[in-house]
Amino acid sequence: MNEQVPPGLESSARTTTTMNKGKIYISKSSSHGVLEAYSLQFQTDFSSFLKSRSKEIAAGGCMLLSLMGRRSTDPTTDDSCYHWELLAQALMSMVSEGLVEEEKVDSFNAPYYGPCVEEIRIEIEKEGSFIVSRLETFEIEWDGGVDDAGTTSGAQSPGQRVAKTIRAVVESMLEFHFGKDIMDELFKRYGETVEDYLSKTGTKYTNLVISMVRKG
Template sequence: MDVEKVFHMNGGLGENSYAQNSYLQKKASDMVKHITLKSLEETYVSSTPESLGIADLGCSCGQNTLSTIREMVETIDKIVHKFSNIPPPEYRVYLNDLPTNDFNAVFKILPDFYKELNNQRHVQCQKLESSVYIAGYPGTFYGRLFPDKCLHFIYSSYSLHWLSKIPPGLYDKEGHSINKGKFYISKSSSLQVSKAYFNQFQEDFSLFLQSRSKEILSGGRMVLILLGRRDQNHVDRGNSFLWELLSQSFATLVSKGEVKQEKVDEYDAHFYAPSRNELEEEVKKNGSFKLERFEMFEIEHYTGPYMSHGTAVARTIRAIQESMISRHFGEEILDNLFENYGNLIDEEMGIEDIKPISFIIVLKRL
């Protein structure tokens, strides 16, 4: 399956859309927002450019995308307002995601976004006359996207754990999966499986750093938020366990005759949760960036009144994975699959906590 042509978050504003089911990602990015905005502030103050270039890589769609941009603009506005001798910059904002992303959903809410932002800026900083220019920039970030040295700040939230493709090392000479019945690295997976995923991560992240090193100015920064794992063990009660539960949900459908086992055996995830050491090693090998900050954190459980934590997680995963799963298995299984998945998560949470971890990394261009 060609990931670049198929993979996307669910568009629109419907019940299963990413816009309606990205609460957990928003909560996580808010937890480390102070790091993101402080890094942007330090980048701007060090050079006070007349035109500030910002890119959001893997922007997806919905209010989360524009709320982050609003906070960035407000942060710089406050600095300009505080130091009246600094002229306000114009903001060049590039929203990047795969061409399959629902950019139209973002464009439709831009007029209201501009109106609200300008009203707020006028009230808070009446002398500001700079403009905010926002553009969609479709394409994979595993490769070049922008002209040389045009960006000051790059932000990517919950995108870099998605690989550019399903690792080719997961298949034998006849094209059959060597990780049958599992979608990711599990206890029953061979060392060859974890090696295949690691090799693909190395190739992708190396290319990502190499590409960004050419596009970002010296002194510019990148803030990267992604899922990871605590140590060298690939199997834990975190991100890998959530994939294990998804494979169990499919096993239930197989037992009921709703899905064929062969179809399950043929499906693999284009996902990798790196360790801190693996990420640091790639940054070191690239040599273009200084690692300024690296922190691990856990996303707090969903505690809303309308659904359980398991249901919230299942809806989030569905909004992310539906494009890939429906392409391979068909749409008719989705409701039963993710109902089973949510129930399994809740059952396991009753036995022992599931604790997926995330990293936030700040890199400064040398």
């Protein structure tokens, strides 16, 4: 599914402020405007996705989707956004040392949205091409639930595994915005930040699996 950065979050020629200063996604400190912008962008993108797929699937045909989401209707819960919050913290630690320009962080917003079950159902019903036959949620450990007990001393820590996984997904977009030179240091710090966070909490990702049938 194509996801875009919501319009209006960046500063413009008419204003020097940003709606999501010091953050790169939704956070507990984000304004209502940021939450609304991401929600509206999801509605637009998901509806467009459903409409496009409806042209490819025959009546009675099935479509199965698996995507990251959240259990709560609150988009600021840890299971929804905290991996982005920790990445922002790693970036801001580099800002404090003069390694990254603060304006670079302020002008970057992740092209991502983790919807809740209610949002998925509403958009499917609103678009009108499909009927939900089954919708389930699954919890996934941040580090994949890998147990390093009994492995060699060179095994990666949970924080390192998370950092490696997230890097594989987002490095290209971060590199385009911040430059290639900071990537190793950024994800080193991110891994350390995640390691500290996971030592104190049991937050998990939420994965949504949706089975739909194309209407006749």
